Amino acid sequence: MLFGRTPVLPTPEQALQGRPEPIFMIPDRHTVLGNPLIGPYPEGLETADFALGCFWGAERKFWQLPAGVWTTLVGYQGGYTENPTYEEVCSGLTGHTEVVRVVHDPTVISYDRLLKTFWESHNPTQGFRQGNDVGTQYRSAIYPNTPAQTRTAESSRDAYQKVLTASGYGKITTEILPSEGRPFYPAEAYHQQYLDKNPAGYCGLGGTGIKLSTPFETNWGSSCPTGIASVPEATGK
Template sequence: MPFGRSRDLRLPTPEEAPPGRTAPPYEVPGKHSVLGTALQGPYPEGCEVADFALGCFWGAERRFWQLPAGIWTTVTGFQGGRTPHPVDDEIRTGLTGHAETVRVVFDPAKTTYERLLRLFWESHDPTQGFRQGNDVGTHVRSILFTHSPAQRAAAEQSRTRYQHALSASGYGEITTEILPAEDHPFYPARGYHQQYLDKNPGGYCGLGGTGVSCPTGATGASD
């Protein structure tokens, strides 16, 4: 796994969080090693951004870039914490409060946010709280960071639908948070973590879904 176990299974208080930095402490590669597109922009006009935290971001990123159409770029990073511009060692302590996150830039003319949501739900177990399989800690919790009212509405609706499906299969309550991205800055990870499983095909991936399919809504979700 990319990071060690957090100190315990709770989010840090503001007083516990490291102070962080006013600027990024490292450079991020310019291009996606698989797609060849810009990691941090500029992005093509009409593309949308969506952020997903679902456990180890190495495997999560690969699942998104492998979609057959509509993905412009993917970026691994950290989101949802208190420390500005955190570094790996701080995140390992659990004191920054960040979750491993994948930023997905997509073309809504070729795929849909609902399609990405379906992949999100089906790629992990959203009922596990501060855990995904063997990975334990606040950094592997499940979160949807939304970039618009439309994304938030779609996320909430899909969570409700998936809860019904999970409950029917004997699973417990979904612990996934839905948070506004504007209140939770995204900090790209070091180059080592970008497209890690492209560079290390046999590398670790602890993600595992429930095997329960996510129902689509009235608007559907096309590939």
């Protein structure tokens, strides 16, 4: 419990030590999509890692997309502790945030489209919190797996910042850092597809109501005009 104190990320020296191997198993298959949770994945699929608050609701946002998402799983990323447990992450002493990994077919659903879902599904200006959920483990983050993902994520952030600013929101606090050196550790079995198993379960996500158009970047040989983020008549703020 923070009791009004501002969450602070630990240094590597302050972080819990962790362990070389996980101490729990996760299910073989996705309860909704039916595909394996853990790779190796079929050739041609790509992975995308996003943190947008409590990972129960975040995962559901992506498995509910109409096509192209092959599997999703939740875990911990961005910190220092190897193979952490949920309790350790919640202590604030691992440095990790709650992440959903999205394995998708880029010929069916683009990384741009996943980013659109990411930005529109939460408020990325809140720092170490999302709604009523407070703690470093709830910070907004993107951990790109390729240089192209990094460029696209940064471009989408800049586009979204323009419309957020125009609507009175502050600076985006989303962490965008390469996944290299920041391993993804799957969470415990009961967290995987939690809201499918518990349809009435807690979901603390709430977006700003502001929409973002795609694409965000057209410097890679595309003839399409640059995407412009747009604000709907009612922002929901």
